[in-house]
Amino acid sequence: MSEEQETAQKVHYICQTYVEKKAGRSGQMSLQIDKQLQYSTAAQAQERAERESRSDACAGADAYMVVEDQESGEVGEPTFIVRLGNVPDAD
Template sequence: MTEENETAEKVHYICQTYVEKKTGRSGQASLHIDKQFQYTTAAQAQERAERECRSDACAGADAYLLVEDPASGEVGEPVFLVRLGNVPEFDTF
């Protein structure tokens, strides 16, 4: 590996799905992460989110990207490509 490749930022394209689960005695529903898939392109992540969201079991889906600095291991804030259905507020992400 060259030094340039070792310091280049790495982009992760993620599709994350959510399900609603009833909690407590009140039976109030809350969102929980169900599945996560990683892809090599933004289009692949977005297509998967759209496909997953059509499922009756899926409450919602996000497709987003994360930029990782391999030298420090730090990961930036998610950049959403698409948010479909019932998804959590960004603050709770």
């Protein structure tokens, strides 16, 4: 990868947590995103996801990375570092 290509891309490390909410009158539970926190390293994002997943209020947590093309603003598909608890299916 050339130096120009490297500077055109930025890696984001994210910890994303989920909560369960009742949906509509049926009372069915669904997952909703609660927090999205950005970190400088994969280890920091994973550590936060592990800590958040131990909370009673948290249904589940993901730590993942995405690569952003800074020229176009496009963001690639997430690469999961860790998935803990009740999290959405990765399609």
